[in-house]
Amino acid sequence: MATSIKNPSEGNAAVKKVRSHISQNEQLLFEISSPGKIGYQLPELDVPAVDPAAALGAANARTEIEDFPEVSEVDAIRHFTRLSTWNYAIDLGMYPLGSCTMKYNPRVNEAAARVEGLAWAHPYQPDHLSQGAMEVMAQLETCLTEITGMDAVTLQPAAGAHGEHTGILLVRAYLEAQGNPRKKILVPDSAHGTNPATAHMAGYAVENVASNDRGMVDTETLLRVVNEDVAAMMVTNPNTLGVFEEHIADVAKILHDKGCLLYMDGANMNALTGIARPGDFGVDVMHLNLHKTFSTPHGGGGPGAGPVAVKKILEPHLPLPRLKREGNQWAWEYDRPQSVGRVRAFYGNFGVLVRALAYIMAHGGPGLRRATYDALLNANYIRKRMEPHYEIAYNDPSMHECVFSDARQKKLGVDTGSIAKRLIDYGFHPYTVSFPLIVPGSLMIEPTETESKREMDLFVDAMIAIAKEIEEDPEMVKHAPYSTRTSRVDEVTAARKPVVRWKKG
């Protein structure tokens, strides 16, 4: 058993951010459950109680929820609090996850989203009782239109991938209205996995386009593959190497000359906000991830929001309903025959939209620009300090993130995955591992603007210390992490024999 392995982090002066700490064991809710325990109290029923079997019919009446947990309020709060201590979080330290833009989430956003009139607004209450909520959405549409340099925005999509799907449906609807929906979508080989999956869901074939030797969209290759079958190309800019696509305007022109549209994945908008507008460099349609650039919390995987911004030509096709001004009131407009239809019930992840607007308003234009500059500065600072120790993947100037490869460490038998796990022992969440696919053994690092020099120095010091450890004791690094309550997890067995729910045993 591995329990005999000494924790090599103990007494290691390079590990500055963490020490060991009590860590409570906790069983599953079902295992601490005990018949008859309750954690709730309902007011006394002020109407006659009915007999469910009589009211619903005997066949419809449920007798019990088999094996459902029964715990007290204290049991419940301890349970979830203990679980929470097993998580890493942005409030505990830096999350250098490239492409994910894990920045600090200002708490004023949370307060705004919980304002009673917004939090308890029912989507079907009359419009004249919802003017505040509609005003929030209208203002956010205006802000995002300005930030992206596009002409119109829909706030309906619930996340980035949902926004992509909506965007490609818009492309399809537009081309269909021109008489031919076309057949395929071009996707660079450096793209996020959601891009090809999205194109497929919208009924398009996917054609991968190889990047040039600098990791960028190659205009020569593009000229060769583009033709009247191509509906659009999905480009991430800055691309997934954190490099600005310097020929983006040419790419747009090549596509437009063949009647194709340019889609931009806005996952990396944190590099552009306030300093460059996709609408100005030829993008026709794009999505934004409000849970990245606009600071709404990730919450362990969601909720997000994925608004889509478009040029005028696509506006008639935007999802239903649209906000419109009627006299001095907001109203929802449903009569839009060219619309792709609804992509989600109601109007979007409204609570997330409130948070994003709070963030934008707190910063203002100059504040957003300042944040972008700081994000670029931070990424380049990390790159400069790490370059002597790790191989930079491509030599072009970095924007908001930098991508290294494990080429030097791999020679000693340690790959990016193990370096990432070892980083945990130093008190950091790993960077993004093995993405983009065009960089073998990549380390993708995005600090965001909200990290201080102190925290970044701790991070780089840790990375340098790990590089040294690999030279001295590669075996040790391969079995990290050592300091976590859960050691390396067996994901292979989990997938081979999936156990995805608890069962009474």
Add this chain to the structure above:
Amino acid sequence: LGAGVYRHYRPVLVDTIVSRSEFLTSYTPYQAEIAQGTLTAIFEFQTMVCQLTGMDVANASMYDASTAVPEAAMMAMRATGRSHVLAARSVHPEYREVLQTYAKYSGMPVAEFGYNAETGFIDIQDLERKITKDTAAVIIQSPNFFGVIENVKQAADLAHANGTLLVVVFSEAVALGIVEPPRDADIVAGELQSFAISPSYGGPFAGVIACREKFIRQIPGRLVGETKDDKGNRAYCLTLATREQHIRREKATSNICTNQALIALMATVYMSVYGKQGLRELGLQNLSKAQYLASKLNRHFSGATFNEFVVSTGTKSAKELNRELEAEGIVGGLALERFYPELKDTMLLCCTEMSKREHMDQVAEVFA
């Protein structure tokens, strides 16, 4: 007012837990060693959703029910190799609109079948007429948009006899505490907004897809599985990622990436706080309150209902009634004519544990 979004009491514990930085500001739990908190909670969520719905497997959440419905339909397409879908008109109208949007461009023709004008149940004869050997899925909702509890078994038998899968949708999760779950369904697509998620003008909510064991590899979205760590301790991790977009790219079961994790956590805490007894008592209170108000009004459908029901508005129009209610400080019901032109002068009303008897009496008086 309900119609897919319900006003239920939110236990204070829920915000206490989800406001903890370790849950609120953590990333998707790809790094299992430092995300056991989120992973364990999701595993419990998956289990409780299975227990509630009577299914074997549940995913870690979808955006909401409206997007879970087309994803469930596409699952059925993959599982059966067929491409047609039949949806009941008594499924939430906006869920059906989203289904149409997804279907239009993915080679999945969607047709609809009707409801019985007297009972509010699905029109089983209409379904029987329309179902063919190309039908991958029949989609019904229970309690349906009119609040009527469907005969799931009957629909399942008809679908299965034809080699078709039955997808059962729900929008009011509180019903599952006291109403028999859709055990005969193949796939369940539902909305958990009722579980401590504020109406928030329509989102963020938390959808879910649950299914029978044999469809596990067709399910979209994230799944958490149990395993062990190096030291032999029980541990959890994201699993069956080969279904997902970051591995399979264009061959993925869906493009879904970010889901509604924190909202699903709200629902998890809610289910824990209420527990087995609580969800039953809560269901009973909702049912009793709705029965109380319904008994004072003129019901439009005869089928059994849980906490929502359709009433005929009588001599006044729905619009007039809502205006009068608003003057008394009450937001009225949904005029069904908006979605069902044939249901003129009817209104969908909803009562929950938050509805006070005096307010219900006030409503009854306006109707009188």
